[in-house]
Amino acid sequence: MTEPVLEVRNLTKVYRQRRGEDVVAVDDIGFIIKKNEVVGLLGPNGAGKTTTIKCICTLIRPTSGSIRINGTDAQRNTRIALRHVAAVLEGNRNIYWRLSVRENLEFFAGLQGIRSGRVRSYIDELIEMFQLKEKERTDARNLSRGMQQKLAVACALVKKTEVLLLDEPTLGLDVETSHELRFALKEMARRGERTIILSSHDMSVVQDICERVIIVNNGKIVTDDQVANLLRLFQASAYRFEIEGRLSKQQERQLEERFEMLKISETDHHTEIEAQLEDGNRIYEVMDILKAGDSRIRSIARKEPNLEEIFLNIVKGGKN
Amino acid sequence: MRYLILFKALLKQEFILMRRYLFNTIVSLIGIYIIFLLIFFGAHALGGGAPEFGATLDAIVVGFLVWTFALFAYSDLAHGMVREAQEGTLEQLYMSPVGFTWVSLFRIVSRFWVMLTFNIMLLVLMMATTGRWLHLDVVSLLPLIVLTLAGVHGMAFATGGLALVFKRVESFIGILQFAVVGLIAAPVGRFPLLRYLPLAEGNRLIRRVMAEGLSIFELPATDLLFLLANSVLWFGLGFLAFKLLVNVARDRGLLGHY
Ligand SMILES: Nc1ncnc2c1ncn2[C@@H]1O[C@H](COP(=O)(O)OP(=O)(O)OP(=O)(O)O)[C@@H](O)[C@H]1O
């Protein structure tokens, strides 16, 4: 369980521009992913997720750094490395629109060098798993966007590679199909048969499917941790205070100066303050400020965190 | 083994597409046939009286055949590549562990058979309408056609590669198709330098086989060697340029970027 399947070290990609400044899309990123891990690559638009993924599957040549897949250097022994990795890239562009569902699956097995006889039953299984049975003979271009995406994932799976890269797999899908696809991915993650790296700027997708998350922003890794750890960490330190009336300007200023990730919302009769307190004792600091202004505290409670807030917090923190 | 499996997959894909889009192919064949009729009967009307005119008509049939071959080969490959880049499947092809080089080579070989089928149909049609039955010595023709097309494929690879890096080249591909006509009609006899371009020499030798009834063994060995060198060179250069350009595209992140 502990052997590394993917090792990315000091990966940097600079897009040289003929006009204007060069773009540093990925800036000295490194991580190690173990067999059968399911990892989310989370980051806002332009963070460098696609570039990282395409570097891993050799579609983009890194400016520097190394990538090893199953111990093989992806730049030096590209073809051997490619035996171990399949990718579904951004958008609905990974399949042949003029081939049917089954024909696509057979073709991509062949492209990988796998004889169709050897994957026939697996193809049946995939068609079943992604609920494409009725559309088996339909051309991909006549499928709904969601089905096309499911087919694309199935076409990556049929290659039977250890590593599966999914770039924004649920982007542009309606809620229902997005959930169907997530369900299938979760099922795969649960079975623990593949090492999956899934990029998204949608935290709920990552929270739903992945056990570990790597948060990137501006081409750099900001956090790399188990999703559960992150949630726990933030659960322990996120508090909500409710007071009667409003805060004075002075109180607001003091709070802002001393606490990060502060959120103040006022209604007619009371005010809610949310704060991230790395140390439980800092509750008293907040209480001191509130008391000094004669505010009456109604309640203090721990807040249930979600990955979205953690993400926003970390990304904001990473910027300054 | 992997190579064979890959080749089979590509071949199968071609045949599926051919069957499914048979109607489109037939429509374009009819279009080409109509152009042929216009040229042939136009030429007939202009110079029908001259005694040596039969030879010219034969040359037109052969030239037309080579032209359709070259046109299909060129536009299929160059346009096909641009289209796959746009549709995103080129990136998937690139990720084949058998290697993108083999994917590209097998793809043109598998297209060749599809193309051959249609061109034979077209040829029979052309010969039937004109009443000029030419010599169809398959053993002599096949190697000549393959060699002739190799040079064309080199050009197609190079322009396809250019289009991946410089998106604007795409419109240029259409123009180059017509340059191909020039190469076929090139008066190699008068300007020997033209022999060094792709296609011209091959077309001349194919004409000798089909119109004069020579077998490949009766052609001058020097001519054959020249054709071989010419084709290998153009194909090699084109393919090398293509591989280079693909790497440039990979450097700039353009392989599937539209
Ligand atoms: N081919 C390219 N040439 C130049 N710059 C590029 C190219 N591709 C991406 N970039 C730039 O590199 C940066 C990272 O882009 P990338 O596509 O990797 O981000 P991303 O995290 O996938 O974003 P998104 O969520 O929008 O897909 C961005 O600033 C982008 O504009």
Ligand SMILES: [Mg+2]
């Ligand atoms: Mg992206």
